[in-house]
Amino acid sequence: MLGISKEDALEYFNIQNELELKKLYDKANQQRIKFFKNKAVACSIISARTGGCSENCAFCAQSKHSSANVEFFPIVTEEEIFKAAQVAEKNKACHFGIVTSGRSINEEKDLKIICNAIKKICSELTIKPCASLGLLSENAFRKLKDAGLTRYHHNLETAESYFENICGTRTYKDQINTVNRARKVGLSVCCGGIFGMGESLEQRVEFLATLRELDIDSIPLNFLNPIKGTKLEDMKDLSPTDCLKIIAIARLMMPERTIKVCGGRETNLGDYQKEIFAAGANGIMVGGYLITAGRSVEEDHNMINSAGLEI
Ligand code: SF4
DSSP states (O other): OOSOOHHHHHHHHTOOOHHHHHHHHHHHHHHHHHHHTTBOEEEEEEEEEBSOBSSOOTTOTTBTTSOOOOOOBOOOOHHHHHHHHHHHHHTTOSEEEEEEOSSSOOTTHHHHHHHHHHHHHHHHOSSEEEEEOSSOOHHHHHHHHHHTOOEEEOOOBSOHHHHHHHOSSSOHHHHHHHHHHHHHTTOEEEOOEEEOSSOOHHHHHHHHHHHHHTTOSEEEEEEOOOOTTSTTTTOOOOOHHHHHHHHHHHHHHSTTSEEEEOTTHHHHHGGGGGGTTTTTOOEEEOSOOSSSOOOOHHHHHHHHHHTTOBO
16 A cells, blocks of 8 residues: 555644644655656536535535525536536646536436537547536446546545534445446546545544545545535634645655645635645646636646646
8 A cells, every 4th residue: 555654644634843844745745746747737627507406515505405695507508518628628627527516417318418518528629528426326327438438526525434514415335335336337536525624633534544445546635615604604624734734644645646626725725825736736626616716727827837837
């Protein structure tokens, strides 16, 4: 097994001293350089169906259980998905995620629209389509794979021991089964979660260790951006140093995996965003998130370039 032990990871999470922190980031950066040299990756998403979700994820403004003001929009058209993929390709993203709200999707009508969009993207663009459509059957995964999909995204969200505090409408087993079903049909998996939802340092380690045990290919790290109306609206648990530590420890636990910094980057890291690569990340999401805007793509490209990296 590559990567540091859970015990070492916990020790790193407890570092307070500036000099020791610097050493931690340097170690993580060396691993990033070893496996990714001066290359960074960017990915982009479209919210292909928004809001109206029956699940009760505590962080999510798209849940019907939240009082956040997110309007429901049913599935967009194949053409809208394709156009968004063209924009993502222009923005130098390597993967384009088609994301839908909800526990799952309608495996007839909605899946057909998504499969057709995937076919068109694969035949006319170089960007790789990815999909994040909730809990799916093996049959649905096969249809996606046959349409040309190579990667499925499904976040576990947090550690198993903390999951019931975050979501009560599905089990951790449902989450892991979905990851395994995607794998079974030959899809690579992008799977991470959200930090800063009240989990302990031990649970951060537990969560990263689960991602490592599942042998996840690409790991999106999100930092909670508390949205008014959600159960976690008052949670403010992360400092920029906490975020950089999470990135560095994720890198040291999974040195050869893609580690991308996604949602909550702007709000939690502020001016420290430019440090994420030096702390071990090798990718970011560009062009905005599901229901919150990100920075301009140009700012993100400049940040990557000034870190001495190429997309
Ligand atoms: S995270 Fe997904 S499944 Fe959970 S409430 Fe939001 S849209 Fe629904």
